[in-house]
Amino acid sequence: xxxxxxxxxxxxxxxxxxxxxxxxxxxxxxxxxxxxxxxxxxxxxxxxxxxxxxxxxxxxxxxxxxxxxxxxxxxxxxxxxxxxxxxxxxxxxxxxxxxxxxxxxxxxxxxxxxxxxxxxxxxxxxxxxxxxxxxxxxxxxxxxxxxxxxxxxxxxxxxxxxxxxxxxxxxxxxxxxxxxxxxxxxxxxxxxxxxxxxxxxxxxxxxxxxxxxxxxxxxxxxxxxxxxxxxxxxxxxxxxxxxxxxxxxxxxxxxxxxxxxxxxxxxxxxxxxxxxxxxxxxxxxxxxxxxxxxxxxxxxxxxxxxxxxxxxxxxxxxxxxxxxxxxxxxxxxxxxxxxxxxxxxxxxxxxxxxxxxxxx
Numbered sequence: 001x002x003x004x005x006x007x008x009x010x011x012x013x014x015x016x017x018x019x020x021x022x023x024x025x026x027x028x029x030x031x032x033x034x035x036x037x038x039x040x041x042x043x044x045x046x047x048x049x050x051x052x053x054x055x056x057x058x059x060x061x062x063x064x065x066x067x068x069x070x071x072x073x074x075x076x077x078x079x080x081x082x083x084x085x086x087x088x089x090x091x092x093x094x095x096x097x098x099x100x101x102x103x104x105x106x107x108x109x110x111x112x113x114x115x116x117x118x119x120x121x122x123x124x125x126x127x128x129x130x131x132x133x134x135x136x137x138x139x140x141x142x143x144x145x146x147x148x149x150x151x152x153x154x155x156x157x158x159x160x161x162x163x164x165x166x167x168x169x170x171x172x173x174x175x176x177x178x179x180x181x182x183x184x185x186x187x188x189x190x191x192x193x194x195x196x197x198x199x200x201x202x203x204x205x206x207x208x209x210x211x212x213x214x215x216x217x218x219x220x221x222x223x224x225x226x227x228x229x230x231x232x233x234x235x236x237x238x239x240x241x242x243x244x245x246x247x248x249x250x251x252x253x254x255x256x257x258x259x260x261x262x263x264x265x266x267x268x269x270x271x272x273x274x275x276x277x278x279x280x281x282x283x284x285x286x287x288x289x290x291x292x293x294x295x296x297x298x299x300x301x302x303x304x305x306x307x308x309x310x311x312x313x314x315x316x317x318x319x320x321x322x323x324x325x326x327x328x329x330x331x332x333x334x335x336x337x338x339x340x341x342x343x344x345x346x347x348x349x350x351x352x353x354x355x356x357x358x359x360x
């Protein structure tokens with residue numbers, strides 16, 4: 001299935017900026033709306049990135065993240081999230097395409113880029129016999145901007161004993177240690193691969209709160225992958241969906257949720273009936289005709305509008321990524337009644353992009 005529209009994921013920063021004034025989460029809407037269109041305003045830009053493996057292919061991955069914001073990178077397991085992140089970090093060589101981090105080519109300026117990026121992989125690996133304090137001293141040698149005071153205060157805030165051997169830390173504490181190490185050289189871009197996977201709700205909340213604090217400095221940005229959509233809903237400004245190696249959506253989160261909606265309506269059972277009272281009709285035959293009418297409508301007047309739909313009993317329910325008041329009015333004219341329109345969650349969108357039966 002390919003839900004990619006022409007240029008999906010390649011929404012210009014200028015277009016995003018014009019729409020982003022509507023974003024109001026935690027008072028950050030005005031800053032989203034101020035994103036500039038020049039390359040210096042981008043924390044991350046991928047264009048046409050491809051990578052081929054024997055049983056998997058990353059296909060034309062294109063998206064961008066303005067500075068000062070958080071982007072959630074969503075997809076099911078095996079969708080290409082980790083491959084994309086490893087390409088950004090130049091841990092895996094892309095087959096073709098272009099990656100720019102902080103306005104610099106990630107290969108030509110690899111050393112400078114990595115000095116300015118903080119990275120935390122899906123499963124942080126440490127020398128188990130060493131302590132957090134030892135790791136702070138070890139990692140600090142590689143970063144001229146390392147702030148040991150900040151590192152120690154972060155350990156204290158995370159309630160990590162600097163003298164405790166890593167092997168005695170829980171999984172959640174190891175993630176927090178990895179985050180402290182990734183943040184203490186004051187990176188301009190923080191890249192995290194599934195940072196909250198497998199963590200209990202309390203530690204997940206701590207990690208997300210820390211990410212929120214990072215972008216209080218308007219020049220710093222966060223790009224993190226996850227399949228936990230609730231984390232994205234809580235803190236992200238931008239959302240990018242990937243499935244089967246393709247970008248299927250990339251947009252400002254609030255704009256995305258404004259376009260995607262559930263639309264439902266009762267089957268137009270009397271549609272096409274020219275004569276005869278309701279009592280005289282065969283209800284079962286009328287329902288069958290109404291279903292056939294709706295299915296035909298989805299192939300003609302509403303072709304490609306619904307990513308997925310179902311008919312249960314006497315009710316149609318479908319999810320669309322192209323909602324507008326015009327669409328609502330069109331559906332009302334076609335079925336003879338005003339449809340019910342309800343919000344979706346990012347989880348709904350994720351399921352629809354994976355299981356959907358139409359391109360939107």
